[in-house]
Amino acid sequence: MNSKVGDPHVKTPQVTGEAELSPLELLVVGSIAGVVAKTVTAPLDRVKLIYQVTPSKVYSFRCALQLARDIARLAGPQGLWYGHMATVYRVVPFAGVQFLMFETMQKRLARLPEAKESPFAPFWIPACAGASAAVSATIATYPLDVIRTRIAGHLEAVPRYRNYSSAVHGILQIEGFRGLFRGLSPTLLGIGPYGALSFSAFEFSKGKLRQWHGVSSDSDVPLHHLLAAGSLSGASAQLLSYPIQTVRRRMQLPYPEELGAQGSLAYANIRDTFRQIHTTEGLVALYRGASIVWLKGPLTVGLAFGVNDMLKGF
Template sequence: MSRLLEKPNIAMSIKSTGSQLSSTVATTATGAGTAAAAASADVEDEDASGAHDVTSASEQQSSSVTETPANSVSPSPSGRTNTNVDQVIISLVSGAAAGALAKTVIAPLDRTKINFQIRKDVPFSFRASLRYLQHTYANEGVLALWRGNSATMARIVPYAAIQFTAHEQWRRILQVDKDGSNTKVRRFVAGSLAGITSQSLTYPLDLARARMAVTDRYTGYRTLRQVFAKIWVEEGPRTLYRGYGATVLGVIPYAGTSFFTYETLKREYHEMVGNNKPNTLVSLAFGAAAGAAGQTASYPLDIVRRRMQTMRVNEANNERCPTILETLVKIYREEGIKNGFYKGLSMNWLKGPIAVGISFSTYDLIKAWLRELSHLKRGRLED
């Protein structure tokens, strides 16, 4: 190495593969009076590995050395892996932020809806829901309108992150709309599988959120930790998954319809306008339509889920309904279809489109922003 450094105008090339970066050094010795050294390193894209050249030149002579490998080099598996990992991280961060923002905005409406869902003695109406919000504000303060939101955030952040990321992966696995094809069935299946994946991994947090939403801090649970502790001691660990079957049955039409509607509207928009990146208002409108469709398709099972989750804390419901079928039969006999299975649906038509619209549009916006930052960072490394 020392002998190389003694000779002027020597270009050294060091080949590197995988994720390791090449380091090159070029020096020039003293010449006929004054000499200046210049080095340049060309780092290729992480998906391929090639030769990295450094050239040095004096004032009297400038030369460039370009080295082309004799045999073509295949794309680096490590480069593809790094790119896939980056995409997964971007999806996780974007989904978490989108879910947190959407649920925080509609938290008071969500708590109101849950309270009407689990009570058969109080008919639902917008006037009654406003009275409930006013009563909660007057007796417990404004923060009580967001009671249970800590449990919601503890659930929705991982839930939304997993759901959006799982949807991207299921789309890739099922080859949804690959090469411009229109695979509607696989588009629906990818959304359903994404919902099942996220719901299965975060269900106990959903149950805890429902318990906190239908109780107050004085007679119910003070913290999320207390919810899990009391359920574990008083009702047993299996209670943490009570209503899981109804949830999975409900998430299939909900997530499937939501993702299917949103992706289909974006596809139709692209075919009509020629722009595959709709603006924020258009994304909100598409998300709102997806939310309304998904909520309507799965709402009866959402009623069953909430009844099963809150059996022990709902004073108006003295009899236990241990199975999905028994709960469905009980609701139908005592409350009917409209006032039973679709009780509070109009509230969901208000909050659902808002939440899903914010969620989808925020996800697309943040994902595009993070991808741009990633490309800019990669570009700086290449310069």
């Protein structure tokens, strides 16, 4: 009974042919999947980001639609993708490293004696691999995420930064090298559980889908079923980790909007950020823009997981 439960996941590398892919191939496939997913959902992500870092804006789904219209009016439709190249610069290595690390860690953990004997292997193996993959990719690409937040986190007719190099220069000049890593602590606090939950839920769902369709390979499962499984896994993980993501964004964009980049730092650390949000805005502010996750989260994660598996099949 135990071995039957563990087989769909412990033997996944051999069944699906993933062992035939080189680390470089896994890196490229993961990068492409990440770019496709982020490009499609970039407008939703920018609207959500502005609400996360602007306490004065009243949030509702209707207001979010109006904000998207305002962005398009101020900067043209391309304004909805403003800062997206910074996202691409980050997503290419992030998604590549994340999927590569996940495949590598999952295979190594599956070879452990404990994995062969444990009935819970299908859960804890992808959970541990997913957490380590998400943390590794985050540390490797974090400064790019800070730069993207600084570029896309303001609603202005004239961009605050002319280009990416000016954003880096501005951060280094005012805050020093540590400014490129502002908000790393809450990011790591949230990204570990997020990676564990999203990857483990997706791997478990794929095992059930293979059983349901009576196939032994992920590539034989219909793509829309893989997209649905990835979407549900990602949405659940994102909603659970959303408050810590709001704290992360506030720390990445540390200056009050009205002071630009000339005032004192508004958020010193995780505890201070939580306290300020709770005192001035209430705990509900930690979920500002969260309903957008029901659109963006499933689409982003579903596309990333689905495209990644489809390309590995090719």
